Amino acid sequence: MSVEQSYTVTGMTCGHCVASVTEEVSEIPGVTDVNVVLETGALTVSGDDSVTREQVEAAVQEAGYQLA
Numbered sequence: 001m002s003v004e005q006s007y008t009v010t011g012m013t014c015g016h017c018v019a020s021v022t023e024e025v026s027e028i029p030g031v032t033d034v035n036v037v038l039e040t041g042a043l044t045v046s047g048d049d050s051v052t053r054e055q056v057e058a059a060v061q062e063a064g065y066q067l068a
Contacts, residue, residue: 002032005051007043008068009036009060020063028055041068 009021018036025034025045033046045056057067 001049002046003049003051005045005053005056007045007053007056007060009041009043009065010068011065012036012038012041014038017063017065021060021065024059024063025056028059043067 012018012021015038018038021036021043022034025031025043028045028047028051030051031045031047033044035044036042043056043060045051053067060067
């Protein structure tokens with residue numbers, strides 16, 4: 001079953017930031033789509049219901065940012 005989860009990422013300032021977050025979150029097993037909006041910090045993650053907030057948070061931190 002596919003679910004969509006929404007988060008807010010803080011600290012992004014440019015397209016490279018968006019690319020870093022997208023790349024890290026995309027590597028989580030079960031993630032099928034990642035959408036990041038630089039202007040608002042919105043992060044939408046689509047994937048199966050095994051994807052947890054902890055996994056997303058760890059990926060965002062690996063990219064150098066934080067979840068709000």
